[in-house]
Amino acid sequence: GQNIDQPTEMTATEGAIVQINCTYQTSGFNGLFWYQQHAGEAPTFLSYNVLDGLEEKGRFSSFLSRSKGYSYLLLKELQMKDSASYLCAVRGGSGGYNKLIFGAGTRLAVHP
Amino acid sequence: DADVTQTPRNRITKTGKRIMLECSQTKGHDRMYWYRQDPGLGLRLIYYSFDVKDINKGEISDGYSVSRQAQAKFSLSLESAIPNQTALYFCATSDSALAGVYYNEQFFGPGTRLTVL
Numbered sequence: 001g002q003n004i005d006q007p008t009e010m011t012a013t014e015g016a017i018v019q020i021n022c023t024y025q026t027s028g029f030n031g032l033f034w035y036q037q038h039a040g041e042a043p044t045f046l047s048y049n050v051l052d053g054l055e056e057k058g059r060f061s062s063f064l065s066r067s068k069g070y071s072y073l074l075l076k077e078l079q080m081k082d083s084a085s086y087l088c089a090v091r092g093g094s095g096g097y098n099k100l101i102f103g104a105g106t107r108l109a110v111h112p
Numbered sequence: 113d114a115d116v117t118q119t120p121r122n123r124i125t126k127t128g129k130r131i132m133l134e135c136s137q138t139k140g141h142d143r144m145y146w147y148r149q150d151p152g153l154g155l156r157l158i159y160y161s162f163d164v165k166d167i168n169k170g171e172i173s174d175g176y177s178v179s180r181q182a183q184a185k186f187s188l189s190l191e192s193a194i195p196n197q198t199a200l201y202f203c204a205t206s207d208s209a210l211a212g213v214y215y216n217e218q219f220f221g222p223g224t225r226l227t228v229l
Contacts, residue, residue: 002126008152033217042116042202042220043155087154102147104154 004103006088011109012078020073020106022088033100034062034073034085043087047073049102075108083110115139116221118203124227125193133188133224135203143206144186145218146170146178148199155202161186162208193228200225 004024012018024032031050035043049055049064049071061074073086085105092099116137125131135144146158147170158169161179167178175197179187190197203221 004154038198039222042222042227045217048217050139089155099157099160100155102155104152 002089002092002101004088004101006086006103006106008104009107009109012075014078014080014110014112016078016079017074017076018069018108018110020075020086021087022071022073022103024069024071024088024090024103025071026090026101028092029066029090030097031091032062032064032071033078033087033089034060034071035089037085037087037105039084046086064077078110080110083108116203116205116219118129118201118221118224120224121138121222122225124229127192127194129171129193131190131193131226133201133203133226135188135221136185137184137203137205137207137219137221139207139219140183141205141207141219142183143208144180145202145204145206146176146188147202148172148197149202149223150199158188189226190226195228198226198228 006022033048034046036046038045047062049062054063059076064071085107087105088103089100119134119217142163145160147155149155154170160177161167161180164180177189203225204218206218
């Protein structure tokens with residue numbers, strides 16, 4: 001079956017670092033995405049990993065281990081505007097087929 | 113102007129009514145998707161279309177139908193709405209021309225909040 005697990009909720013302090021974990025079991029793997037979604041708004045693309053290792057984009061980094069079925073999103077220097085849900089999604093299939101399987105999302109609350 | 117638009121943004125309807133949600137995009141993408149989002153369940157794929165003549169069921173297509181009127185327009189219909197179809201619905205697009213490009217992400221519309229009483 002297809003399964004993507006991530007914590008339901010997390011809290012952190014402004015200026016701190018937080019790591020959001022995602023584990024997956026899917027029938028195919030063609031990349032892993034992280035999306036940010038503010039309440040009532042559309043998901044927006046944050047990062048992508050298809051090879052093992054760390055991808056860094058400013059305050060955000062994402063890590064992937066394909067052998068472990070594991071990824072994390074690291075947010076540094078947290079700001080209040082980072083309070084949002086973070087969605088882990090695996091692209092399954094092959095041949096460029098862009099079907100995404102989403103986890104339920106992690107709701108992050110950043111406090112002063 | 114937004115690249116992916118959805119209408120209506122909010123809709124309240126009654127059980128048994130037929131309702132259509134519309135999605136339009138100006139991104140020039142050929143692939144379009146409909147998802148629903150429920151608390152604690154994440155986004156689930158209802159239907160997807162790779163071009164005007166190619167429409168496929170997703171994981172939860174029962175009770176829904178779609179129409180791809182043009183490359184830029186993809187509509188989702190609920191033939192006879194029921195309360196458990198109350199959810200937030202998102203349309204998304206992607207570009208097959210970028211299929212070999214590194215990430216080729218999906219772009220989401222603003223969502224339609226549907227309530228079925």
